[in-house]
Amino acid sequence: MGITYSSLGHKTEIEKLRKSLKQSEDLVQDLQEELEMKDASTVKELAVEDYESVDVHNDSYYNDAMQTLSPEQKLDDSLRHCDDEYCDRNAEEESLRKIEAELEAELDRQNQIEGGFYLGYVERIKFAIFNFELNGKRIVYLDNAATSQKPAAVLNALQEYYETYNSNVHRGIHYLSAKATDEYELARQKVANFINASECREIVFTRNATEAINLVAYSWGLSNLKKGDEVVLTVAEHHSAIVPWQFVAQKTGAVLKFVSLTEDEVPDVEKLREILSSQTKLIVVHHVSNVLASVLPIDQIVSWAHDVGAKVLVDACQSVPHMVVDVKSLDVDFLVASSHKMCGPTGVGFLYGKSELLSAMPPFLGGGEMISDVYLDHSTFAEPPSRFEAGTPAIGEAIGLGAAVDYLSGIGMQKIHDYEVELANYLYDRLCSVPNVRVYGPPPSKTVNRAALCSFNVEDVHPTDLATFLDQQHSIAIRSGHHCAQPLHRYLGVNASARASLYFYNTKEDVDEFIRALNDTISFFASFK
Ligand SMILES: Cc1ncc(COP(=O)(O)O)c(C=O)c1O
Numbered sequence: 261m262g263i264t265y266s267s268l269g270h271k272t273e274i275e276k277l278r279k280s281l282k283q284s285e286d287l288v289q290d291l292q293e294e295l296e297m298k299d300a301s302t303v304k305e306l307a308v309e310d311y312e313s314v315d316v317h318n319d320s321y322y323n324d325a326m327q328t329l330s331p332e333q334k335l336d337d338s339l340r341h342c343d344d345e346y347c348d349r350n351a352e353e354e355s356l357r358k359i360e361a362e363l364e365a366e367l368d369r370q371n372q373i374e375g376g377f378y379l380g381y382v383e384r385i386k387f388a389i390f391n392f393e394l395n396g397k398r399i400v401y402l403d404n405a406a407t408s409q410k411p412a413a414v415l416n417a418l419q420e421y422y423e424t425y426n427s428n429v430h431r432g433i434h435y436l437s438a439k440a441t442d443e444y445e446l447a448r449q450k451v452a453n454f455i456n457a458s459e460c461r462e463i464v465f466t467r468n469a470t471e472a473i474n475l476v477a478y479s480w481g482l483s484n485l486k487k488g489d490e491v492v493l494t495v496a497e498h499h500s501a502i503v504p505w506q507f508v509a510q511k512t513g514a515v516l517k518f519v520s521l522t523e524d525e526v527p528d529v530e531k532l533r534e535i536l537s538s539q540t541k542l543i544v545v546h547h548v549s550n551v552l553a554s555v556l557p558i559d560q561i562v563s564w565a566h567d568v569g570a571k572v573l574v575d576a577c578q579s580v581p582h583m584v585v586d587v588k589s590l591d592v593d594f595l596v597a598s599s600h601k602m603c604g605p606t607g608v609g610f611l612y613g614k615s616e617l618l619s620a621m622p623p624f625l626g627g628g629e630m631i632s633d634v635y636l637d638h639s640t641f642a643e644p645p646s647r648f649e650a651g652t653p654a655i656g657e658a659i660g661l662g663a664a665v666d667y668l669s670g671i672g673m674q675k676i677h678d679y680e681v682e683l684a685n686y687l688y689d690r691l692c693s694v695p696n697v698r699v700y701g702p703p704p705s706k707t708v709n710r711a712a713l714c715s716f717n718v719e720d721v722h723p724t725d726l727a728t729f730l731d732q733q734h735s736i737a738i739r740s741g742h743h744c745a746q747p748l749h750r751y752l753g754v755n756a757s758a759r760a761s762l763y764f765y766n767t768k769e770d771v772d773e774f775i776r777a778l779n780d781t782i783s784f785f786a787s788f789k
Pocket of ligand 1: 550
């Protein structure tokens, strides 16, 4: 059988068959153990019980015939059936082993070709979406900074929730509600462990990172900022990290101060340091830029901020999915991320906040779940995180996020990061080699890596034309526009850019296809000149 990397069903099928094989083996083993351990009469009774409960005997003609057998004969029949099934399964397993060996051999071969660069090939088979073709071509998905694809483990977790224990959380004493609550809270614990938070009550589930930032703005911002206080940001922030603070500034009279870029097109952290003062109450910064691919030294920024008594809110949307992020060692006060960029479902994200900060913050939204007691004229509120989770949360989605965290941790965030650094450099080098292309952000350096994305423009071709041609002619998905970073684009002197962004299931082969297609696209538009 020929193996292709898109033969995704493969592993799932192997797992299913393995599971049922294991059940048959267990049954045979149980019966044999009982035979060895117990006296003959007890064994016979147990074996007959087991025999009668086995599904394969559900044929009524067969069952009628069996009524005439003695317990000894039934025992013999039971063992024989199990043995037959065991033999069939053995044959099945043998063929599965062959398929697996073929798959492994293919991966080894690829591994040799790529010089150890194979994570993308191994992982992409777990994503059903990569089985689909567009216009007869496999889809090359390079829009991961916008949202990531979802592996089978996450889809299965969602399906399992909706099929087997769908219920509301924290409200019912019945089995389904208790199970949903346990799984929802387990997901919170998984997220806490993933970013090394001290306690799971430091994790608040929100709709997305945007809502998490708004939560801090409306709750912490409105009650802690006053006229003349300063909030420091960079011109490279995503709109979701700028606009909520504009609302807060308008309401409180606080001042927003923006740090520009260095010549290398990295937010100028030295300037940021210089403008910090006792007026500074908060720094809002991204960890990894969704346009420049630059990575900020968050630990340094936090230490400078704390020296002047300011808090730090980190927009970690583009870092948490791609590298080890440890809130304890970074000592950040708040950090936000979205599930959908880290292989999880849409509709859920999270806010990390130091517990002493969250405990002192007033509620953001009012309603069920977030209260302690409600009277007609006032209410008292639950402790965090419930205080900030008004109404029915995105239960299945949070559980799906938990599954995504398990999946990513199973691969290892360091491994993902190392792989992506190599992919990032490859993408940057190949893109820079295309004539008339301008890539934004810093070149990769020995000390600071670029993230695995490139925003770029091609002389005389609008990025939306590029993206449309790549999609329609080559089935390659990239993004075009301002990427929710208009102030940054204005600073760079452009309205828009094209962006190719990678994840660990991408490969150098994807980059090569993209570059080939980009050259073709550029030639196409050049032919009209
Ligand atoms: C750096 C950054 N911050 C914030 C966001 C907002 O994320 P969401 O739309 O999931 O709230 C994004 C998403 O594109 C992002 O890239």
